[in-house]
Each structure stands twice: as structure tokens, then as C-alpha cells.
Amino acid sequence: MRVSDLPKPSPERLLKQVQAEESKRWGARLKIFLGYAPGVGKSYRMLDEARRRRERGEDVVVGALQGRQSEEVHALAEKLEVIPPVNIAARQGIDVEAILHRTPQVCVIDPLAAENPLGSRNAHRWQDVQELLRNGISVLTSVNLLHVEEYGEKVQAITGKQTTETIPKSFLLAADDIVIVDIPTDLCLSRLGEKLTPIGISNSRERQLSELRELALLLTAEVVDAQLESYVHAHGIEPVFGTHERFLVCITPECNAIAMIESGKRNKERFQGELYVVYVRRPDASDDENAAIDSYLESARAAGATTEVLENRDPIEAINEFAREKRITQIFIGHGSHENWRDRLFGDPLLRLIRATEGIDVRVFPH
Amino acid sequence: MPSSEESRRGKLKVYLGYAAGVGKTFQMLVDGKAAAQRGIDVVVAYFEPHTRPDTIALIQGLDALPHRKIEYRGRTFEEMDTDTVLRRKPQIALLDELAHTNIPGSERSKRWEDVQVLLDAGIEVWTTMNVQHIESLNDQIWQITGIQVRETVPDWVVRQAAEIVAVDVTPDALLNRLKRGAIYKPEMVQKALEGFFKGSNLGALRELTLRQAAHEVDLRQSAYDESSGFQVPRISEARPGGAPLDNEPKERILIHITADPSTAMIIRRGRRVADYLHADCTALYVHTTPEVSQLAAKERETVEKHLRFARGLQIETQILGGSDVAKTVVEFARRNQVTQIFVAHSQTRLRERLRGRNFAENIVRLAEDLQVTVVADRSHRSSS
Numbered sequence: 206m207r208v209s210d211l212p213k214p215s216p217e218r219l220l221k222q223v224q225a226e227e228s229k230r231w232g233a234r235l236k237i238f239l240g241y242a243p244g245v246g247k248s249y250r251m252l253d254e255a256r257r258r259r260e261r262g263e264d265v266v267v268g269a270l271q272g273r274q275s276e277e278v279h280a281l282a283e284k285l286e287v288i289p290p291v292n293i294a295a296r297q298g299i300d301v302e303a304i305l306h307r308t309p310q311v312c313v314i315d316p317l318a319a320e321n322p323l324g325s326r327n328a329h330r331w332q333d334v335q336e337l338l339r340n341g342i343s344v345l346t347s348v349n350l351l352h353v354e355e356y357g358e359k360v361q362a363i364t365g366k367q368t369t370e371t372i373p374k375s376f377l378l379a380a381d382d383i384v385i386v387d388i389p390t391d392l393c394l395s396r397l398g399e400k401l402t403p404i405g406i407s408n409s410r411e412r413q414l415s416e417l418r419e420l421a422l423l424l425t426a427e428v429v430d431a432q433l434e435s436y437v438h439a440h441g442i443e444p445v446f447g448t449h450e451r452f453l454v455c456i457t458p459e460c461n462a463i464a465m466i467e468s469g470k471r472n473k474e475r476f477q478g479e480l481y482v483v484y485v486r487r488p489d490a491s492d493d494e495n496a497a498i499d500s501y502l503e504s505a506r507a508a509g510a511t512t513e514v515l516e517n518r519d520p521i522e523a524i525n526e527f528a529r530e531k532r533i534t535q536i537f538i539g540h541g542s543h544e545n546w547r548d549r550l551f552g553d554p555l556l557r558l559i560r561a562t563e564g565i566d567v568r569v570f571p572h
Numbered sequence: 573m574p575s576s577e578e579s580r581r582g583k584l585k586v587y588l589g590y591a592a593g594v595g596k597t598f599q600m601l602v603d604g605k606a607a608a609q610r611g612i613d614v615v616v617a618y619f620e621p622h623t624r625p626d627t628i629a630l631i632q633g634l635d636a637l638p639h640r641k642i643e644y645r646g647r648t649f650e651e652m653d654t655d656t657v658l659r660r661k662p663q664i665a666l667l668d669e670l671a672h673t674n675i676p677g678s679e680r681s682k683r684w685e686d687v688q689v690l691l692d693a694g695i696e697v698w699t700t701m702n703v704q705h706i707e708s709l710n711d712q713i714w715q716i717t718g719i720q721v722r723e724t725v726p727d728w729v730v731r732q733a734a735e736i737v738a739v740d741v742t743p744d745a746l747l748n749r750l751k752r753g754a755i756y757k758p759e760m761v762q763k764a765l766e767g768f769f770k771g772s773n774l775g776a777l778r779e780l781t782l783r784q785a786a787h788e789v790d791l792r793q794s795a796y797d798e799s800s801g802f803q804v805p806r807i808s809e810a811r812p813g814g815a816p817l818d819n820e821p822k823e824r825i826l827i828h829i830t831a832d833p834s835t836a837m838i839i840r841r842g843r844r845v846a847d848y849l850h851a852d853c854t855a856l857y858v859h860t861t862p863e864v865s866q867l868a869a870k871e872r873e874t875v876e877k878h879l880r881f882a883r884g885l886q887i888e889t890q891i892l893g894g895s896d897v898a899k900t901v902v903e904f905a906r907r908n909q910v911t912q913i914f915v916a917h918s919q920t921r922l923r924e925r926l927r928g929r930n931f932a933e934n935i936v937r938l939a940e941d942l943q944v945t946v947v948a949d950r951s952h953r954s955s956s
Binding site for chain 2: 468556
């Protein structure tokens with residue numbers, strides 16, 4: 206903020222600045238309302254929250270509004286203080302300077318994905334949002350799945366719609382809060398002006414929307430999972446197991462690795478889970494065996510798995526440690542080779558693994 | 573009304589959340605009011621008498637049917653009056669808490685059973701539930717939260733819903749609501765903060781809800797595609813549910829049932845995995861006595877309970893006799909093209925290990941040509 210540009214501060218403004226400093230200290234928060242398509246009601250949910258926060262005494266302004274609004278959204282926005290946009294090169298952009306000058310606690314930016322006019326201080330609106338956050342202003346904003354960069358291609362394949370105004374997925378993952386505005390597809394279509402159909406999927410248009418809906422739900426789950434992980438780290442508590450299926454395929458030179466990886470891939474897809482493929486290095490492995498392992502790991506990566514070679518004299522310990530760290534819910538392992546005198550004395554490695562991995566399913570594959 | 577309309581089964585819509593106070597009932601009533609304004613005949617068949625004031629305000633203008641009053645142990649309880657709803661025969665009936673257990677003396681023991689009656693009568697039902705009440709998630713919920721949920725709804729009841737709506741709110745917002753006293757009475761707040769509202773629980777339950785909703789949406793897409801021949805656009809990973817079903821080998825899951833308490837757990841897990849893999853699912857009990865009737869009364873009762881539980885989750889059950897249980901299970905699996913056997917692993921004591929392995933380990937050993945899933949005991953919470 207360029208302080209020299211500001212008028213002489215009034216006591217009110219000084220107080221606001223103190224508050225802003227405080228909110229900076231407490232951390233300005235970014236909250237994103239995610240929807241799978243226009244018409245799900247993101248703007249309404251967000252402005253309704255802004256209204257409630259204002260009623261509870263928070264200093265809320267609106268920094269940007271959608272061009273086209275429903276009557277309900279318009280009525281909500283009327284109750285809030287709006288900072289008008291600036292015109293740059295005959296196009297409208299957020300008046301970042303005016304918002305910083307006004308220093309509210311919370312600013313509503315609807316929508317998040319927009320290209321700023323040429324000559325603006327930031328190229329993208331999401332960078333404006335970052336600037337507000339850096340200056341201690343919390344932001345409520347909305348985004349449609351189509352505008353998340355990594356999903357653009359998928360959404361285009363499903364709906365044929367395309368956009369150049371995108372935000373990176375990392376921006377969502379870094380948000381303090383994300384909320385999905387999930388409504389049935391029939392209601393979404395009716396808000397877009399189509400005839401209301403019975404509940405459930407009734408036509409191909411709804412089928413497409415449903416696909417986007419599933420993607421948006423999973424994206425939100427992913428963000429929530431990342432938040433959960435940082436909560437666990439920050440509080441030094443044990444990781445949370447079982448919110449998400451995570452498969453660990455343990456391969457050896459003699460196991461039926463291709464079938465196990467194939468099954469791992471299918472399970473990953475069906476459960477929308479994660480897939481890891483690991484090998485615990487054997488110092489005495491032959492060149493042929495090492496070559497086999499390399500090709501297995503290669504096909505694992507092609508199947509979308511994260512691969513790792515673990516170093517540990519005790520393979521059971523290696524697998525168990527890795528499984529705990531990655532919050533694995535199912536371990537895939539090949540049937541052990543025939544029992545020998547060591548196994549009889551110390552226990553078959555397979556059975557030892559089953560005993561060691563408390564709280565994790567173990568799926569044993571035939572040779 | 574024409575008779576063809578009358579014979580049509582009503583549709584079910586479930587508002588899915590992750591805790592009390594996320595706004596399931598609120599959302600249901602908002603949607604119900606909108607439907608009523610479109611001229612649809614909507615009634616409130618049951619709502620919790622302790623409902624929050626802003627939610628009660630929403631009921632104004634909707635036809636709220638009287639509840640049934642039932643005396644039990646000297647107190648009066650209120651339940652949905654299913655007969656009144658049937659007589660009133662609305663197009664849509666709204667009711668809270670699908671997982672609710674009716675008070676003894678009610679006609680049916682579970683509210684979801686009442687819902688079946690309404691659906692059979694052609695009434696569309698909109699209802700609410702939290703993810704932790706889904707039967708097959710019971711052990712995972714226990715593992716995550718340390719809380720064992722007693723009131724559950726079989727997965728097939730949720731799956732028969734034509735529509736699932738995820739009602740989402742951030743845990744922070746929910747905790748604020750709780751602390752403002754907007755969810756529970758003050759004396760209940762502390763208890764909630766030590767239960768489901770504790771630490772990472774809300775985030776974990778929220779993630780489960782979102783994933784469950786995504787899964788439910790995916791199942792409905794598959795069903796639509798099968799009946800309509802809809803083609804999913806084929807670009808890399810355009811389809812979140814993965815490759816189409818037809819070029820995948822069909823899985824068959826066999827759940828081994830015993831009198832051991834861990835059986836309920838493997839039935840739930842087997843059901844869940846079968847649902848996700850679109851697999852067939854069978855449960856098998858093997859008795860070593862010549863006839864089932866010769867089992868000790870207590871054991872027979874437990875086994876029957878487990879078999880009923882499996883059937884309640886729409887798992888086909890089989891009973892076989894055999895002197896060697898592990899061998900009988902494995903042979904049955906081979907005869908019936910089973911791809912995966914689900915067994916429980918009870919913790920073995922050293923003595924048992926020396927005498928010869930425990931049962932799960934025997935099955936693993938015998939079924940060298942099959943996949944065997946040794947289901948973990950999720951009741952031992954990793955963090956406790």
C-alpha cells in the first residue's frame with residue numbers, strides 16, 4: 206500500500222488500520238465458493254454469508270459483482286456496501302486501490318476468475334485477491350469448475366465449453382476455506398431457464414452436468430484432505446486414516462506384479478483413491494531381477510501410481526512404516542515363496558505383515 | 573388419478589451432511605418451499621420438535637402433518653405418523669433424519685422402513701442424514717472418530733435414492749454455530765465438542781461426505797448410461813469413474829461368516845468394496861457339526877444374526893457343512909468363480925501360533941490361486 210497517496214488519516218481510519226493490522230496478525234482468510242456450473246447459486250450463498258457477517262458486526266464490502274445477476278442476488282448486494290469498479294482501457298476491473306484505502310475486514314469478489322484489463326496493476330484477478338489478503342483483508346470469492354485451469358480440458362470435453370480465464374488449482378488448495386455449492390442437476394438446469402425435470406438424471410444435458418458435479422465434489426474433497434493433513438501436522442497428532450482409499454502395491458521380482466498393478470489401478474479409479482507401488486530393495490537381487498523391477502515400476506507410473514524404492518533390511522518394517530506415513534488403507538502383496546526353515550523360526554514374512562499392519566486391509570495375490 | 577400413476581414408486585432424495593447443524597433440514601425446507609410455490613403438493617411429514625428457530629420459520633406456509641404420540645416408560649415420544657401421510661397422499665413428503673430409530677411400540681422399528689412404505693405408495697420422499705449413519709462406513713467412522721455409531725441405514729436404502737445432495741459448510745463455520753448455541757442447547761455443547769465436533773473429526777467426516785456424494789453421483793451416471801447408451805467423451809481422464817465397465821473382469825467377493833464379532837465388520841467392508849468394484853457379493857457360513865441345528869444355541873443365534881445382517885445389506889448367503897472350514901471355504905470359492913475372499917484376522921496369541929496358525933492365515937495358505945483380503949480390525953483406533 207502506498208501510504209503517501211492516502212489522505213491525512215482520520216481517527217476512524219487509524220482505528221481501521223489498527224484493526225487491519227490485527228487481522229493481518231490473525232491472518233486474513235480466503236474462502237472460496239466452488240460450483241460445478243453457472244446457476245448452482247454460488248453468488249447467493251456467498252453474498253448471504255457476507256450479509257450475515259455484516260449483521261454480526263464485521264466490516265464487509267463488495268469489490269466485484271457478476272455482470273448478470275438473479276433478482277435474489279441483486280437484492281442481497283443492495284444491502285451491502287459496494288466499491289465500484291474502475292474503468293481501464295474501456296474495460297472494468299476491481300478498484301484494488303480503493304479497497305485497500307477503505308480497509309474493510311472482508312471483501313467479496315465475485316467471480317474469482319477474470320482477466321484484468323490491460324494496464325491494471327495485476328494481470329489476473331486472483332492476483333488482486335492475493336494482494337488484498339497480503340494487506341490483511343479477508344476475501345470471499347466464487348469460482349466455477351470450468352475456470353480451474355487443470356479442469357478446463359475435462360470440462361471442455363464434457364460440455365464443449367472453453368475459457369481463457371483460469372485460476373490455478375494450487376490457488377484452491379492454498380485457500381483457508383472452500384465450500385462446495387452442490388445442488389441437484391435438475392434444479393441447476395431450471396435456473397438456467399430450462400424446463401424442470403423429475404429428480405435424478407433424465408437427459409444427456411443433465412448427464413453432462415452430473416459429470417461436472419462429481420468432479421467438483423472430488424476436487425473439494427481433495428482440498429479438504431489437504432487441509433486435514435496440515436491440521437494434523439500443525440497439532441502434532443496422529444494422521445487420520447480411512448477418509449480416502451489409498452492403495453499400496455508391494456512388488457517383488459517373483460510376484461505377479463503386472464496383475465497386481467492392474468488391479469491397483471482399477472481400485473484407484475473405482476474408489477477415486479490414490480495408488481502407490483513400492484519395492485523394498487534386496488541387496489542380493491540379480492541383474493535380471495533388478496531389470497524386472499525397473500520395468501514393473503515403469504508400468505506402475507504409466508498406471509498413474511507414485512512409485513518408490515525403499516531401503517530397509519526388514520521389508521515388513523519398511524512397508525509398515527511407509528503405509529503409516531502415507532495413510533494407506535489397503536496393502537496388496539504377493540503370496541510368499543515356499544516356507545523355509547527361517548520362516549518357521551521367525552514367521553512367514555506375509556503372515557508377519559498381516560499381523561503388523563493394524564488397521565489396514567491386506568490383500569494377498571496369487572502368483 | 574390414473575392407475576398407472578398410482579402404481580409408480582415414489583422417488584427418494586437424500587440431503588447428506590456430516591454433522592448436526594450443517595444445514596440439511598434448512599436446505600430441504602428451502603427446496604420444499606420452492607417446489608410448493610411451483611404448485612407441487614408438499615407436506616412436512618416429520619421435523620424434529622427441537623428444530624432451530626430460523627428453520628422453524630421456514631415451515632410456515634408448508635402443510636406440517638401432526639406427529640404420532642407414543643407412550644413409552646412413562647414419557648411421550650413423537651414419531652412420524654405414516655398412516656396420516658399415506659391418507660394425505662402428498663406428491664412430496666419432507667422428513668428429518670432418515671437414520672432415526674422409532675420408539676418401541678411403533679409399527680416399524682426404523683424410519684427408513686417407514687420411508688419404504690411411503691415410496692411404495694407412490695409418494696416422493698425428501699429426507700436428511702449424516703454420512704456417519706451409512707452402514708458400510710461404520711467401522712471407518714469408528715476408526716476415524718473413536719465413536720461407534722449405533723443408528724445405521726443400509727447402503728441399498730441410500731443407493732435407491734434418485735438424488736443425493738451434499739450439504740456443505742466449513743468446520744469453522746459449524747463450530748461458530750455450535751458455540752453461538754445455534755445447534756444444541758448450552759448443556760449439550762460441551763459434549764458435542766468432545767465428540768464428533770472434536771479436533772480433526774469434522775474435517776474427516778466432511779471429506780467422507782464429499783467422497784460419498786461423488787460416489788453416489790457416479791453410480792447414478794452409470795445407471796443412466798446403461799439404460800440410455802450415453803457415451804462418455806473419451807479424453808484422458810475425462811471420466812472420473814475410470815474406464816467403462818464392459819472391458820473389466822467381473823469381480824466376485826466371498827465373505828466368510830463366523831460367530832466371531834468381527835464378522836459384522838467384514839460384512840460391512842465386503843459390501844463397500846463390492847459396491848465400488850461393481851462386484852457380486854456372497855456370504856458363506858461353514859458348520860463343522862453334521863447339521864446346523866446341532867450348533868450350540870448361543871453360537872447358532874450369533875451366526876443367524878450375522879446371516880440376517882448380511883441379507884439386510886443385500887448380500888446373498890450360503891450355509892455349508894464341512895469338517896475343515898478353511899478347505900470348505902476355499903473349495904466353495906473355486907467352484908463359484910470367486911475372485912476375492914474376505915476374512916477377518918483375529919489377533920493371535922503366541923500359543924495359538926505355535927499350535928498352528930490362526931484361521932485367516934490358513935485361508936491365505938490354502939487359497940494360493942485366489943485373492944484373499946484380510947480385513948483389518950478398525951475398532952482399534954490408531955491414535956488412541
